Amino acid sequence: MTQISRDDVLHLAQLSKLELADSEIDGLQIDISNILGYVEQLSKLDTTGVEPTYQVTGLGNVWRDDTVINYGISREDLLARSPKVVNFQIEVPKVL
Amino acid sequence: MTISEILTKIKDTSARAVVENSLKLAKDNQDYHALLSLTEGRALKRADEVDSGKISGKLAGVPFVVKDNFLAFGAPTTAASKILENFDAPLQATAVEKLEAEGAICIGKANLDAFAHGGSTENSAYGPTSNAYDKTRVAGGSSGGSAVVTALGVVPFALGSDTGGSIRQPASFNGVVGVKTSYGAVSRYGVVAMASSTDVIGSFATNVSDAEMITDIISGRDKNDMTTLPDFFTVQENVKPNQKIGLVKDFMTDDVDPEVRGAVNKYVEKLKLAGHTVEEVSLPMAEYALAIYYIIVPAELCSNLARYDGVRYGRRAEGVTTLSELYGKTRDLGFVTENKRRIMIGSYVLSSGYFDAYYQQAQKARTLLINEFNKLFETYDILIGPTAPTPAFKLGENTSDPIKMYLNDIMTVPTSLAGLPAISVPAGTNQAGLPIGVQLMGPMKSDASIFALAKSMENK
Numbered sequence: 137m138t139q140i141s142r143d144d145v146l147h148l149a150q151l152s153k154l155e156l157a158d159s160e161i162d163g164l165q166i167d168i169s170n171i172l173g174y175v176e177q178l179s180k181l182d183t184t185g186v187e188p189t190y191q192v193t194g195l196g197n198v199w200r201d202d203t204v205i206n207y208g209i210s211r212e213d214l215l216a217r218s219p220k221v222v223n224f225q226i227e228v229p230k231v232l
Numbered sequence: 233m234t235i236s237e238i239l240t241k242i243k244d245t246s247a248r249a250v251v252e253n254s255l256k257l258a259k260d261n262q263d264y265h266a267l268l269s270l271t272e273g274r275a276l277k278r279a280d281e282v283d284s285g286k287i288s289g290k291l292a293g294v295p296f297v298v299k300d301n302f303l304a305f306g307a308p309t310t311a312a313s314k315i316l317e318n319f320d321a322p323l324q325a326t327a328v329e330k331l332e333a334e335g336a337i338c339i340g341k342a343n344l345d346a347f348a349h350g351g352s353t354e355n356s357a358y359g360p361t362s363n364a365y366d367k368t369r370v371a372g373g374s375s376g377g378s379a380v381v382t383a384l385g386v387v388p389f390a391l392g393s394d395t396g397g398s399i400r401q402p403a404s405f406n407g408v409v410g411v412k413t414s415y416g417a418v419s420r421y422g423v424v425a426m427a428s429s430t431d432v433i434g435s436f437a438t439n440v441s442d443a444e445m446i447t448d449i450i451s452g453r454d455k456n457d458m459t460t461l462p463d464f465f466t467v468q469e470n471v472k473p474n475q476k477i478g479l480v481k482d483f484m485t486d487d488v489d490p491e492v493r494g495a496v497n498k499y500v501e502k503l504k505l506a507g508h509t510v511e512e513v514s515l516p517m518a519e520y521a522l523a524i525y526y527i528i529v530p531a532e533l534c535s536n537l538a539r540y541d542g543v544r545y546g547r548r549a550e551g552v553t554t555l556s557e558l559y560g561k562t563r564d565l566g567f568v569t570e571n572k573r574r575i576m577i578g579s580y581v582l583s584s585g586y587f588d589a590y591y592q593q594a595q596k597a598r599t600l601l602i603n604e605f606n607k608l609f610e611t612y613d614i615l616i617g618p619t620a621p622t623p624a625f626k627l628g629e630n631t632s633d634p635i636k637m638y639l640n641d642i643m644t645v646p647t648s649l650a651g652l653p654a655i656s657v658p659a660g661t662n663q664a665g666l667p668i669g670v671q672l673m674g675p676m677k678s679d680a681s682i683f684a685l686a687k688s689m690e691n692k
Contacts, residue, residue, distance in 0.1 A: 148576040151583070152534065153541070155560035160569055167573055167634050172580065174635055175523040178593050181600065188595030189602060191429050191459075192651030193416045193676075198458040207456070213322045219548035228543055231555045 138172040140165055235388045235442045238294050247282035247293030247337070251275050254295040254339050257386045264362045266371070266380040267297065270340040271306025278337045290449070292335030297381045297390040299374075300341035301348055301424035304328045311424045312356040313346040315546045315566025325422030326457065327391055327433050327450040334449055342377030342390060346568045347537065348398055348426045350374050351640045354631055355570045362627070364406045365666055369624040372402030375436070379406040382436040389437040389446055395426045396525055397620075397644025399434045400656040404619035404669020407658045408436050409443045409686075412644075414677050415651030416461035418447070419454030427532040428459075430525075430648040440657065440690055444683040451679075461677070468680040471688040475613040477503055478513035483617035483643045491662040492618045499659050499670045500616065502692050513608055513615065517601040521646040522638060524601065527581050527594035528649070534578025540566060573634065602650045609675040614685060618643055619656040619669035643671060653679040657686050 145165045149156050156164065211224070220227045233241075242250050255275065258267055275295070282293040298304050301311045303321035310316045328338060345355035353376030354360040361371040364383035371380045375392030379402035382390045392399040394412040403410020411434040418433040425431060433450065437443040444467055451465040479500055484493055500510045542548035542562030549561035567575070581590035608615060620640055630637040647654045653676075656669035674682045 145576070148579050149572075151579040152572075152575045153538075153556070153559040153563055154567070154572055154575065155557075155564040156572065157564065160572070163569070164573060164576065168576060168580070170635055171526060171573075171577055175527050175581075175590065175594075178520060178523050178527070178597050179589065181520065181593070181597050183593060183596035183600070186596040186599050188592055189599045190595060192602070192649075193459070193461060195416075195459060207323065209322045214544075217320065217322065217545035219542060219546075226543060228555050229553055229558055 140169040242293040247279040251279040266377040267340040269307035274306035275339045289335030295339045299392045303422040312344045326419035345374040348374040349570045363624045372405035374398040382408045396648045397641040403656040405624040407667030410656040412654045414653040417451045419457040421456040425536040427529040440686045468684040471684040475508045477510045478612040478615045480617040481512045482518040489622045495659040495668040524594045525645040530574045530578035534575045615673040619671040623666035
């Protein structure tokens with residue numbers, strides 16, 4: 137059965153862009169190990185030659201004309217929802 | 233009350249009186265914590281517009297509630313999370329718009345497990361909702377609040393979303409009708425996404441006809457949701473006689489509460505009395521459905537929840553110096569532990585080196601499950617079984633063990649993975665007075681014939 141180490145938890149958190157509280161790490165380590173242990177039962181199934189199902193309605197790519205659709209929302213409306221806007225641009229801290 | 237009773241009351245009094253009464257009931261029942269907010273101002277304004285004739289339609293003046301993962305005007309859309317605590321929707325979900333176009337009036341937004349991650353509404357960042365029949369028990373989830381307000385009679389119907397049982401299981405726990413539509417039947421535009429390949433929109437109501445009417449109104453192709461199917465739903469007036477119905481024996485094992493099995497068997501007897509044939513059938517892949525679900529759904533939701541980063545909308549962590557820190561701290565503050573757990577499982581199963589063993593294998597196993605359903609539907613019109621293995625459990629009973637919590641969805645996830653329509657209908661109570669639900673499941677796009685059968689069995 138898959139054992140997830142504390143370092144694995146921290147690595148997964150980093151991949152997921154999540155900072156974890158110290159108090160959460162131990163619990164997540166146990167839960168994630170148990171959940172992965174549970175889902176591993178699928179390895180018993182013989183799926184040789186079986187096609188995967190990514191979606192259920194047989195939908196292919198849906199195309200539309202490359203024109204702007206009016207959704208009835210203005211740029212100002214959307215920008216107003218950002219926590220920090222300067223001169224019609226969203227401000228974030230430095231990347232590096 | 234039913235929708236037609238409400239419509240009569242509006243005629244006899246006014247839409248304002250009915251909406252005011254609904255708001256009062258919502259406030260009187262605050263201790264259930266079923267609603268996160270009321271949209272009082274907007275609701276009363278619309279009620280007056282109904283009374284003045286400015287708003288009309290099939291549901292003119294009829295109050296309803298939406299799960300708080302639907303974008304709707306009049307109150308914030310929080311998804312029961314802290315990250316969207318003050319999020320003011322710039323638009324409304326198509327389902328809400330369609331109901332409003334028929335004159336319906338949204339009076340509030342219902343509690344849920346944060347981002348719909350859960351089966352009890354205990355994962356709400358704002359605290360759990362209590363069961364309508366026993367305040368020490370869970371509402372079920374994730375659409376717990378919507379089920380409870382319907383059961384308490386605050387509103388005649390409510391909207392929810394169902395990714396793996398989130399409408400059907402709380403409906404069964406609270407003794408109301410809960411509908412999971414065929415995948416693609418109802419637009420998801422304006423609803424907070426969880427798992428894109430299984431998320432569907434549906435309704436709660438006190439009787440089958442009302443749920444059918446709501447489905448009729450909200451379903452249909454939407455140019456804003458490219459996954460919606462061409463219109464196919466039309467109300468079926470008459471039930472097809474002499475149906476062949478399969479009782480899924482994999483859902484009727486000794487592990488399932490005996491009183492739940494008893495309620496299903498009683499319903500089966502009534503089906504037989506009505507002239508239908510019921511035979512035991514086997515769905516061996518059902519045993520694997522939960523494992524498939526807990527690979528595919530975390531994989532999809534970890535992508536869908538990547539958008540909550542504190543940049544464009546929602547709450548943003550303070551006192552950070554880099555962008556990476558901003559993401560990490562914002563998401564730590566904004567998500568509950570179950571959100572994090574699922575996001576991290578998703579990241580794991582999609583990681584290089586594990587992708588084939590987990591994600592690909594799950595999608596192949598899903599094909600095997602769908603093949604089994606297809607085979608059964610060559611012979612049977614509809615399948616039947618319990619909605620959940622037990623009636624509502626105690627608050628706190630399953631919160632320390634995620635797998636125990638997940639196992640509650642074992643009878644609802646198979647149809648979700650296959651995209652099939654299913655409804656939970658009330659089938660009496662156990663000795664302690666807790667409601668039990670029976671689940672009817674049909675082939676793709678058979679929503680109307682499931683309603684027709686359920687309607688014909690109501691009050692029998």
